[in-house]
Amino acid sequence: MRILVTGGAGFIGSHLIDRLMEEGHDVICLDNFYTGRKRNVLKWINHPYFELIRHDITEPIRLEVDQIYHLACPASPVHYQYNPVKTIKTNVMGTLNMLGLAKRVKARILLASTSEVYGDPEVHPQSEEYRGNVNTIGIRSCYDEGKRVAETLCFDYHRQNNVDVRVARIFNTYGPRMLENDGRVVSNFVAQALRGEALTVYGDGSQTRSFCYVADLVDGLMRLMNGDHLGPINLGNPGEYTILELAQMIQGKINPDSEIQYKPMPQDDPKRRKPDITKAKSLLEWEPKVPVQQGLDRMIADFRDRLGASSSEQAAGSSQAEPTPVA
Ligand code: NAD
Ligand code: UDP
Numbered sequence: 001m002r003i004l005v006t007g008g009a010g011f012i013g014s015h016l017i018d019r020l021m022e023e024g025h026d027v028i029c030l031d032n033f034y035t036g037r038k039r040n041v042l043k044w045i046n047h048p049y050f051e052l053i054r055h056d057i058t059e060p061i062r063l064e065v066d067q068i069y070h071l072a073c074p075a076s077p078v079h080y081q082y083n084p085v086k087t088i089k090t091n092v093m094g095t096l097n098m099l100g101l102a103k104r105v106k107a108r109i110l111l112a113s114t115s116e117v118y119g120d121p122e123v124h125p126q127s128e129e130y131r132g133n134v135n136t137i138g139i140r141s142c143y144d145e146g147k148r149v150a151e152t153l154c155f156d157y158h159r160q161n162n163v164d165v166r167v168a169r170i171f172n173t174y175g176p177r178m179l180e181n182d183g184r185v186v187s188n189f190v191a192q193a194l195r196g197e198a199l200t201v202y203g204d205g206s207q208t209r210s211f212c213y214v215a216d217l218v219d220g221l222m223r224l225m226n227g228d229h230l231g232p233i234n235l236g237n238p239g240e241y242t243i244l245e246l247a248q249m250i251q252g253k254i255n256p257d258s259e260i261q262y263k264p265m266p267q268d269d270p271k272r273r274k275p276d277i278t279k280a281k282s283l284l285e286w287e288p289k290v291p292v293q294q295g296l297d298r299m300i301a302d303f304r305d306r307l308g309a310s311s312s313e314q315a316a317g318s319s320q321a322e323p324t325p326v327a
């Protein structure tokens with residue numbers, strides 16, 4: 001099959017591309033390199049079945065494909081709040097363009113939605129039926145509301161134009177290739193501990209999240225894409241930890257002497273989050289397999305390699321060591 005992956009140079013997208021290429025598909029990776037990096041797909045660059053296109057999905061594009069995994073959108077609060085209007089455009093105009101493309105070529109399209117559609121949830125754990133508690137005018141709403149509209153667009157294109165849609169609600173995912181300056185909690189803690197810096201815990205660290213290893217998540221996305229259920233369907237690991245527990249776990253693995261520094265809690269930060277994955281289990285026969293201890297070890301090994309390399313590049317005066325966002 002010819003498969004388009006938007007946001008394919010990013011964290012989840014590049015792991016997905018590895019799996020699709022290994023299965024022998026013809027893959028087009030489309031990315032504007034805002035938070036994605038060419039190095040994430042470097043090993044496929046000269047492969048005859050791989051094509052990399054630098055393109056911003058807020059502009060229309062005509063391609064011929066069978067399936068579209070639509071992942072393009074910055075996912076870390078730091079990056080999606082850097083240019084919130086752009087985040088909305090990416091979610092709304094970008095998703096509209098991808099649905100228009102899917103409609104024209106009759107491709108199946110999977111939207112990477114998010115647990116953020118539940119906002120600061122009043123229901124715990126969160127099942128797909130829960131309608132959410134989102135602040136429409138807060139600093140997270142460019143992302144939360146953007147994804148909610150993207151879901152709406154999918155189902156309107158489905159009802160109005162028979163577009164074959166799939167919607168995944170992804171919960172916090174971590175693993176190798178996250179940007180070391182990404183701002184998300186697992187990458188921050190791992191990078192801080194490896195650099196000998198204090199781990200920055202926002203608030204008192206009693207807020208919770210549930211962390212899914214990227215290989216498990218990619219498996220779930222592919223099952224959803226190739227199954228009959230449209231979604232929305234939760235994909236995440238139900239193991240729930242407080243942020244302080246996560247900090248201590250990473251401290252224990254890297255540097256038990258590293259300090260914890262408490263910082264103010266960001267506005268509208270959800271207090272608890274844990275997926276109810278009953279649907280994914282029964283409809284996709286999917287559940288996460290990689291325990292968080294093992295996933296963290298793999299991620300730490302990757303960060304050790306990269307941070308080691310980037311400090312030696314910096315020492316050698318390379319300008320590519322720490323690219324800054326531009327979009
Ligand atoms: P990421 O930032 O690593 O990847 C996003 C990719 O999209 C990047 O390569 C970026 O350059 C690209 N992109 C952004 N705006 C674009 C635009 N306008 N045009 C073209 N490309 C653009 O993030 P990720 O963690 O890999 O997330 C991938 C998707 O999964 C996102 O849609 C995100 O909302 C969703 N998601 C991720 C998580 C998570 O925990 N990682 C949780 C919920 C949902
Ligand atoms: N679109 C695109 N590629 C295509 C087909 C459509 O980027 O192959 C864009 C198109 O430019 C439009 C959007 O997708 O902005 C929605 O397309 P649709 O055909 O649904 O709506 P219309 O073009 O009629 O407004």
Ligand code: UDP
Pocket residue numbers: 076077172183184185186188189200201202203207209243265266269270
């Ligand atoms: N967080 C933290 N320290 C950091 C980064 C994040 O304590 O250095 C907290 C953040 O306030 C939130 C949780 O960790 O409660 C998860 O944050 P992240 O940005 O990774 O994901 P999201 O809030 O989108 O789930």
